[in-house]
Amino acid sequence: MDLFAQQTCSDLCDPWHVGGLALQGRALLAPMAGITDLAMRRLARRFGAALAFSEMVASDARGRDRRESLLRLQGDGVTPHAVQIAGCDPAQMAEAAHRAEQAGADLIDINMGCPARRVTGGAAGSALMRDLDLAQALIAATVRATKIPVSVKMRLGWDRDALNAPELARRAEGEGAVMVTVHGRTRNQFYTGEADWAAIRATVEAVQIPVVANGDCRDAADARKMLALSGAKAVMIGRAALGQPWLVGDIAHQLACGFARASLPAETRRAAAVEHFETLLKIFGETHGLRHARKHLAAYADQAARDGFDIDPHARRRLVESEDPREVQDLLQNLYAPPRKEAA
Template sequence: MDNFAQQTCSVISDVWRVGGLTLDGRAMLAPMAGITDLAMRRLARRFGAALAFSEMVAADASGRDRRESLLRLRGEGVSPHAAQIAGCDPADMAQAARRAEQAGADLIDINMGCPARRVTGGAAGSALMRDLDLAQALIAATVRATKIPVSVKMRLGWDRDALNAPELARRAEGEGAVMVTVHGRTRNQFYKGEADWAAIRATVEAVKIPVVANGDCRNAADARRMLELSGARAVMIGRAALGQPWLVGDIAHELAHGEARQKLPAATRRAAALEHFAGLLDIFGEAHGLRHARKHLAAYADQAARENFFVDPRARRRLVESDDAREVEALLQDLYDTPRKEAA
């Protein structure tokens, strides 16, 4: 594997501090369930993401869920290591925060934005935007439980009639949170429609701590527009980074330097995909790692096709269906080999 860290990580001049942490850019990788595994976070950070957040960890996890949570809390090779936790009981949140700190986290993020019914049905995630007193108690318990900085991720509100992100952000700041992230949709929108970046400005104007804008950021042009409309300090990229863990770093570079970073060569992309796959096998074991990898493998193939590489449909199907790790590795090796015009 080539040393793509040297090839891709230019020096970011846009340095800022949050809660004692030094961040070297204004673009972050969002926490995404089933996606921001440790292997992806390592790559995103190496390619220049200012922060790369873990998958959400349930504060009340036990048994098998507890083992899965400990895997999600791992942060070896990621610095700063940002871990996200979620729950609806202050004592559980305090305990989860301590576990995250013991696992090496440098920052803890509280999820108050997830719209999924399995989360909101348990009074966690964005359901907390309907109970700001409980939300405030959870933030207070988390801040008191550890010595590391705490941030909060939220939505604009539960629905358009209750856009209370500014009030929640004020309460978070009052309890000692060092940063908030606002996704520019309400909970009831889920991921439908377009994120309202301008609506995030009300939260920016309500607090002195940094605000990060999130929702529908696909490229550097989107990031610049998000910052302009929202007044936020930084942007957070989610689904667009699937299949291209270098994207967040590309956006951070362009925000810092005013020009696009040189496009990564095919060999570098191949090396990243192979490292990601190998990392998942190491973290989860072969059988579980293969299953977990499939959404990433499909995304790498689809992204390669969008960037004008020839991807044989039969090979793509084998890539996401095979139970043979050696076959998958060989298919990944071939993924960035043939530009579409040569295949024609």
């Protein structure tokens, strides 16, 4: 029996298409550095996410040759397999796209939305929204280098005085991109304030290809409002999915059906957390895998507490501090304990 097999109305809906890919459901998992590892993507897809994007893979020589970058290209058990690449040199982006396709990618996403200074300082990520000619050249080179669909993720613009996402989306469509995702903030906002979902509508109205809305989507109510305000085809969920890889599928189900699917039992949540941890150990080895897993382990514990499970503070601390994988596995077995009954 597959504990992760969740009945979802999105399976019964007509698929929507991104290039030659047919996607079921209107909720996608965003690419997130340090978070959307292979284990996270695999779980999100099994729980019903229409698509789950890899962590960003740098296209320059340093990023291209790093073992961790090569691991990000892996898509074992994740279909369709979507890889995000970043860079500012057309030739390097073309090579990165070719490598991703050879590694089994079904779709390539170009990062033009990351606000981090370590990315924008190298003229990549959202810095490309200040140089649309270069951005267009990167898209053209990527599309020409591969036979698989190419999408672009962007922000509203660099700042409120330059909301040029519609123009960038038009150029992307003109060069052959099959989908764009717009985060409802500018680069200068980073993650402060609130995402402006209504502002995404200008991009939706500027192109014929599907537009996905991103930013601050935490539940199905957010997703419905986001779609209504933006007119987007689908929503992309980011940080809210940390510690609950089933969230994207839950949202996809509610968008399709109009009602929530049954709450996941403790046994399924526990199995997901255990599989996530054990997969990371297999991918990265015990030492690095354990350290990589800590942000996920903390998130599973914190989300369990928010969902009403009894989380012992000492056990939570040991979960993220332990250097012994066996201790962590034992702690995970008790993670989703029911609330203690108060004494009469």
